[in-house]
Amino acid sequence: MAILIDKNTRVLVQGITGNVGSFQTRIMRDYGTNIVAGVTPGKGNTTVDSIPIYDFVEEAVGDRPVDAVISFVPARFAKDAALEVCSYGIRFLVMTAEGIPEQDVLSVLRYAGITGTTVLGPDTPGLISPGKCKLGVHPHTLFSEGRVGIVSKSGSLSYEVGRVLTRKGIGQSTVVGIGGGPIWGLSQETVLEMFEEDPETRVVVLLGEVGGRLEHDAADFIRRNMETPVIALIVGRTAPEGARMGHAGAIIEGAEGTAGSKIEALKEAGAMIARSSLEIAEMIKEMGEL
């Protein structure tokens, strides 16, 4: 079992004919993701690698059932595309676009709340359940099937940790990137909860960064609700205050945003604190057979 997706998840790719969309679709399908349809307005009635393309989500879901959508629609059209997905009651939407205006994200998340659509992202690499399904842009050769759940703010950091774990013979159950922006849908806490309930996940790795108070909320959740051991790595320990460290959300503003305060909160909540990806692997090795 994995969280959110599995081998049977029927996937629609929005923005399937663009450069990134078509390239990543091919990789996902080769990995074994069950891609059943694509949507690009104006490209209906064609195919990409024999995947049928529709002009509208409505037409696609009229033809075949869809469980999840991954959207490669660029930021300025992403709101409309996401609302379209929600309108047809699709339960899971992954939004990869970076730089969507905050107002647009707020509207999408509100509407998704009403239609019951879980939104991962925006500005997310998506998620991968190694060996089962990949609904994202993760470099899959760096990951392997196993029992460690990873939830990360940053895509690249989850690749790095996945790579080191895999090298050390430690596989992953599901790797989820929640998104680098200041606003996102599926929360770190919800992913932690899913891992806690997932019988296959025996250890959870939480990858965080400076800025905001996300990890403080996660720490509260860990203290109250988690029995599964949690290892946390917070990057940006040496970042200067006030500077935007790449992600729109990664700015230290006030005491709560510093790596130090987050590390303290997580430590108090019972999480183990790692300083590098290698240390995470060593900590898991010490736990013995998972």
Next chain:
Amino acid sequence: MRLLEFQAKRIFSKNGIAVPKSMLITSPEDIQNILLPSVLKAQIPVGGRGKAGAIRKVETTSEAESVVAELLGSTVKGFPVQALLAEEPVEVKRELYLSYLADKQANRPLLMASLSGGVDIEEVAKTSPQRIIKKYIDPLLGLKDYTVRSLAKALEIDDFPSFNRLVGKILTLSQGLDATLVEINPLAETREGLVALDAKMLLDDQASYRHNAFFGKMQLEQKKLDKRAKSRPVEMAEKRNISYVPLEGDIGLIADGAGTGMLTLDMIHDAGGRPANFCEMGGMANDEIMQRTMEVILADERVKVLLISLIGGLTRMDEMAKGIVRYLQTNESYVPIVIRMCGTKSEVGLAMLKGVGLDAYEDLAATVQTAVKKAKEL
């Protein structure tokens, strides 16, 4: 982008939100036309100006002259003061607080109000949170009457129609301009009605494409006032839209992701090295962005070693390698370059690097060790 007070107030005024009469002073000669008495306010993008002595009331011309001479060109809270807003003093009955913002905890637009206006609202939130009233707005439904009525009640507003208009205007303004924060603190109740004594506005940089001309104008205006000397790489990075944070050390850093970029930064420190910068290209980087980013980082003369930390998901390593190779071919001399490369299409990228005699590591720790060692040797 954070607007300066005078910019935000100009927008308020244009949109029918009352502000005090004012003029902008950018040189000592400007005070010839000053209205007296006047409140002189340093135009810097930071709070707590009053306590820092950057808001001063002047009664006479000579007072005005001496305050202008003292403040213009001085540095307050790290910001050089290049402009002062001279405002007509307002007779205040009560000072309130009112703001609109995108609440990142609840993922909802939020109206915040308080009877405790004119003080640091974050302090109020900490010491007496019950004094802050929060009303969420449904972005799909917009502002509802009952929301405004309950705010008016909490703020003990007598003149509901004008308060209602004010809140409506704030909402229209934030949505129309993609402002993620519109804050009026204090909002003064005067005999003439509600007046915004201060104004803070944050514009959503991600939405700049919807307001190209307007955002551009605001930016240019700020640039003209910002006389801080900028290093060459900072200027180049700004022009090229590259995320760049200058630091104190000698190891140049380029990463293709914010998370691994920060991890690399921490690891350089842990290994006893000193990064010269933080730089992240973003998920959609291609060969051209790689090449241009190298130009920025290597324009920094302090850089002794360049560390490139790449782990591709969306970024393709074949394109990254192409950018690196092109930089090497178009530049004659450069510092030692230590590369970490793995992820999407890395087999192609590594082969391309090998073709020009460049080795790349897969392991980040080894990459960092090598870069730190090289920087120490040089």
